[in-house]
Amino acid sequence: MPKKVDHRSRRADIAEAVWLLMARGGIEEVTMRRVARQARMSLGQLQHYFASKETLLDHAFELMTERVVARTSTREDPEPDEYPSSRTVVRRALVEMLPLDEERTIDAHVWVAFLARASTAPELAVLLRKIHAELQGFIIEELRRGQRDGSTPVHLDPSREARTLLAVLDGLIVHALIGHHTPAEAEHALDNHLDMLFSDG
Amino acid sequence: MPKKVDHRSRRADIAEAVWLLMARGGIEEVTMRRVARQARMSLGQLQHYFASKETLLDHAFELMTERVVARTSTREDPEPDEYPSSRTVVRRALVEMLPLDEERTIDAHVWVAFLARASTAPELAVLLRKIHAELQGFIIEELRRGQRDGSTPVHLDPSREARTLLAVLDGLIVHALIGHHTPAEAEHALDNHLDMLFSDG
Amino acid sequence: MPKKVDHRSRRADIAEAVWLLMARGGIEEVTMRRVARQARMSLGQLQHYFASKETLLDHAFELMTERVVARTSTREDPEPDEYPSSRTVVRRALVEMLPLDEERTIDAHVWVAFLARASTAPELAVLLRKIHAELQGFIIEELRRGQRDGSTPVHLDPSREARTLLAVLDGLIVHALIGHHTPAEAEHALDNHLDMLFSDG
């Protein structure tokens, strides 16, 4: 009779250990042994849950994105409109990726590490493109809604603007982590850019 | 004096080998042995020129930035105005960082690798901040010139816009490498964004 | 639990391999790879038992001293008195360090290697001082006993004589290994010196 363990939560613990290591020193600091130590388990145990480093990293990334999405809907909103504007909806999603607090800083580090990795790892690039496509689709939708209700200038091309917006976002994330500006400044810059896309606020 | 060797050009060759490896598989694929093999020399010889991996990477990065800058001034301009507009000057510099051809693609890979690394390596972050500050200063200057000659809206804050512009640039670079869009689309997005900063073009 | 392996005996085997190498060529001939080969195991396996060369050397030294001590009590005595004289007790201990047979020659080599190393390695010196203090204490005790029962001249200072005796011992060991005299001559010289400390014998 096997010991009763919650497989899922165990794997989540491990993912968290990976995040911390990545935030501290990037992907290259992530080794099976270090993850095991960080998660306070034996190497053997870790390998029971993740047969290879690859699957481990994949899972860590997946859980991180889920965590970001979860935050988008759970964070309490200062102005919880019943029918939030396009801008509000978009903003609410994007700020969850800026390193505005400890948790989000960790996520940002993980995100950046994977972005960089994807730039030379085709399989990972595929995954990221899927995520990107979803995000872009969501933004396009909102821009269209904005154009319909008059808050977004009609001469803008929703598709292109969505693309640029996401570029701004990722740029701001990296620059914040490097220290080119503070997270708060990144947030202001994002708002400033949103001003160009949505006239109301 | 012993065998005549051009130290500088040798180190440049090595740096190029590093670039190729980084473009192929990111920083983690860069090992002393691989660099030596790529540069067709012995490990001992490589270490004669670079005592440590750290100095090797530093040099590779430094030379890459120099190469980008050099391109900015040497690439023939389709419309070689004697007095190029602010927008032209800014654009000329920024497009040299987009992966629009093979050489620039390699540089972009190197750039992204170092960006990611800097997000967890404070010493490198310091260096990147310096570069960022210079670039930002240059853009601010041009925006001010644009405001003076009327091509740039006066209500824009040059400093903030410069910051955002650089974020857009880095975002576009990464996204192009990952394949979220083609380099050409990145270029269009950049032009599109420049449209907001300079009315002429 | 996994494959059943006697960790202790494994480590002892490894220590023995270290001894042999040290006897053959001193500490500088001891490398992880050579130890592994000598002990007929892979480098990986060796490092499973000793994570670093430092801990390996420490263990090899520790086991050697234990082995010397063990011999002191187990070697059969030609005249197994029920109440051995002070001289007998002291002699019995010290001759175990002279290179009088193959096993003791190996130990002597290990001992000398560590002595030399300790002369420039403070941490090791600390350890050796502890061992030295114990040995010296033991000899002082026996000299006092000798003085009580009349076999040791009362005008001698036990502490000082113990110190000198240990110096003689180490000197004889090194000189025997170098070949300044034979091990047998070293033994005679030791006896000769003991004559000055104990009148019976």
Place this chain on the structure above:
Amino acid sequence: MPKKVDHRSRRADIAEAVWLLMARGGIEEVTMRRVARQARMSLGQLQHYFASKETLLDHAFELMTERVVARTSTREDPEPDEYPSSRTVVRRALVEMLPLDEERTIDAHVWVAFLARASTAPELAVLLRKIHAELQGFIIEELRRGQRDGSTPVHLDPSREARTLLAVLDGLIVHALIGHHTPAEAEHALDNHLDMLFSDG
């Protein structure tokens, strides 16, 4: 026309650099590059004077022994008798090997390093045996003189006593370096031992 350099003094400088390194970290810290740096010359220059590490070490050792001998005759004597006693003569020679000041401490380190090395290096052992034989011969001579003039007990075997005396000396040197006793205590122990060999003082 070659630059005028004093070959001998150059080599002496190099030997001194070797001594310092050996005193700091034993033989294993001595590498061609480190010696070159310590002697403030290029590796190539060093190799011009000593083609191999082996010859370098040999020379360093040789010069060290010469230096010890030189000190024996040059150090001013508190009681410069015209006809010094045997004991005085012997003592004068031996104390030059004890680490009683900075210079002698360095020599002692070098000496101990070579002793240990000789215990596993036959060629070096040959050299040390020669030195040992000379020293022993000198002491035997003085012991015989002592016996003739009545200061040394006639029942002593000069040869054996000389051997033991040198063992005491080397033992005291090593123990002093390790810190089992202070150099001063080593000196006292030596005097104490000389008391047994020479009745006057």
Place this chain on the structure above:
DNA sequence: ACTCACGGGACGCCCCGTTAGT
């Protein structure tokens, strides 16, 4: 479900000695 034992490969660094060249 979990562990230890183990192999094998790589990595960054260091070092020594030779040689071509001034």
Place this chain on the structure above:
DNA sequence: ACTAACGGGGCGTCCCGTGAGT
């Protein structure tokens, strides 16, 4: 007399993944 360039080997360390075993 002196130097830079270079080859090649070795070192200690680390790491990943497999599999026998409980």
